[in-house]
Amino acid sequence: MDPATEPADPTAPADLAIVNCTALVGTTTPRAQFAPGATIEIRDGRLSRIDANPLEPVRAREVIDARGMVAMPGLINTHSHAAMTFLRGAAEDVAVSAWFNDYIWPMEVNVGERDVYLGTMVAAAEMIECGVTTFADHYFFMDEAARAVVDSGLRANLGSAFFSTQGDDGLADSVAFAERWSGAAGGRITTCIAPHAPYTVNDQHLRRAADEARRLGVKVHLHASEDIAQARSSITSRGLTPIQVLDETGVLDAGTIIAHGNGIVDDDIPVLARYRDRVGVTHGPKGYFKFALGPITPIAALRAAGVPVGYCTDGVASNNTMDILESMRVAAITQKQIAGDATYFNAGMALDIAGPGSAAVLGQRGALGELTVGAHADVILVDLDGFHCQPVHDVAAALVYSVQPSDVRTTIVGGRVLMRDRQLLTIEREPLLAEFRLRSKEITDRTHGRSIQDYTP
């Protein structure tokens, strides 16, 4: 039996218990469900008890009293380039093509292995501090990102990004990475095959990426139909939307994390619906609005077709933060406006996308994103006692519309406490930031006149 799924001895004391919390125990419509006075027990990295039964004694080696706090599933960032923290604020208030061609891709010429470790560690610190416990990452020098996952204690799905301009080597590296790190860090690391996008990776490489993903039992994680301009360009140049390209090349069949899908058109919905058991779309609206992308991920149509939607931050070079609470809030308010309906996308739905929705995008529904017995013990404690959350007439609304990232007091991954009462336990701040700040300055140098790629989708 796989140790990860072997049931813990229920007669032994729990490794950790959280008592007196208000637990988010369900996000089914029309309202999220909370259990006040709840007890959560954790054994062998999994949730082994969740109830609000005061008569049932608590037996645990360590007990956290979470009075006045909400316990909720750790947040999931379904698409990021975590290392890009070193470019936070380096390319502001510019359109997408200038962002890529004039700033980001020239700057990324300077990025080395060590930078990816440093940048990912800074992102990890930020994520732990704002309650993100799992992130799906898509970048270069991913061995270093994996080491940051090992060291920080976070959970991650990692993919080594590649372009077809690298010849066959990029794909080969992506496959080797996915094999090398799958199941590492005690199972906290899962992997994927990570072609950059249909506009930078040719059909042959997409097809082989899909084959390799099927062989390894992992997903393909890539950018596709990021905005309507990309979709139109693809239709013009080859008569297919980017989503249809993914269908034709077998990428959807292999299972796919699609970032960002703002250019998904009506014709794409039934295509995606055929693969809804293995394909999901990731949504990070702050960056889309900053880029003035126009039409936004058709969340309502996707969910109506059963296609999972999750939240993401993308990289902070566009989104400025790794804060999924912010992605959730911006999604909630703007989806109402787009739908023209204030009753749509209520706080319960916002939390459903944060939990089961985002877990499903990663293919891990039931294991992540919900507080149920058997799920990974990824839990955050959120303090609603701040003036800015008081009074709490509606817990779900407080979490979606009022809470601040600093209200996340404690972050737990697989039963291990990574932050306790705002103190990071796995990341040492000063030496990390000192080296990171120095390299961040050097990375923005563009005097070399080179670029890692052209953005001409």
Next chain:
Amino acid sequence: MDPATEPADPTAPADLAIVNCTALVGTTTPRAQFAPGATIEIRDGRLSRIDANPLEPVRAREVIDARGMVAMPGLINTHSHAAMTFLRGAAEDVAVSAWFNDYIWPMEVNVGERDVYLGTMVAAAEMIECGVTTFADHYFFMDEAARAVVDSGLRANLGSAFFSTQGDDGLADSVAFAERWSGAAGGRITTCIAPHAPYTVNDQHLRRAADEARRLGVKVHLHASEDIAQARSSITSRGLTPIQVLDETGVLDAGTIIAHGNGIVDDDIPVLARYRDRVGVTHGPKGYFKFALGPITPIAALRAAGVPVGYCTDGVASNNTMDILESMRVAAITQKQIAGDATYFNAGMALDIAGPGSAAVLGQRGALGELTVGAHADVILVDLDGFHCQPVHDVAAALVYSVQPSDVRTTIVGGRVLMRDRQLLTIEREPLLAEFRLRSKEITDRTHGRSIQDYTP
């Protein structure tokens, strides 16, 4: 000579100095201007020195070392119903008409004088904690709101709201309030005349409100053209937009704070432009999106016509927070999207609206919203050392896109420190919250079946 404008003795030591900060010293286009290593001195409640001259000695009775922090003008909330904190989360995910008629106006039947003190104090605590130093408030039992301003140490422009259903008494009370409290709390309180809206206050009362405002030298602060539906309804019923009604009744001539102006149409712009020296529009986009209001305050057209625009939060029963940093961020990202231009509404412009723009809406440009010698000493210190702000390639972008409310470490109003390193100095948390929570539950009772008003604009 008015003591408020009498120059302080420049040879005497300052009351307070802030040293080693990065000071936001200008927001003119195209980029905000920051002075690293700056010294700020405060005498008699005003800024008496701002420079980055290390050779000029600092002489002050108290010195705050703000190394690693940004000093910026205290934020201005140009339209709020601060007391409504007691209804935070009480009416979520509903359309405007249901929000008013089914929840808020029935609940407000229960609101008494003491509640307004409690609710305003909680709002004051939240505002001080997120760097708001001035708020323009529009509610009932405003003597109690004024007492909360006195006690909290904030600066405020206050108006006693009225409907025409109150007969002449509502207007009379609003005028008496404006006279009674003008200049109170050492000049921290200014006042206005506060008709609720053209759809709840008749032309005769609007006309008299304008006359009284002119007599007292204060503004009229009211809701008008809050959404396009209100504008259309007004055109249908009387052939005038709400803005034209304000013009005809002399309200614009008296000087006006207009909330929220989402229904301002093209024809209204030249009307408003005629009064641009005394009329401003306040913008709180989070609540508008939550209500799915459709068209949003035409900020670009208003600013092009020279009409000041400022940020607001409205009440937390719709906006959920009193956080002007959030209003600024949501405005910045959504205005780009609305304009279809990622280069529009850059971080410098976002800060310009937060500072001089919002000050101008209140008719206090030069006195508030900027760090210049002679302005009120309303200053906040913002810590950019958090992982979520690092590295700081762009200070303005960090303030607009990355910073969290909890990064505001210190809040100063008129030279008095109201929060030092996150510790509130004028508000005692526990007794306030205990009474507030109790009353908040009672206020949501709707079994009486009554309402303070009908929403049928």
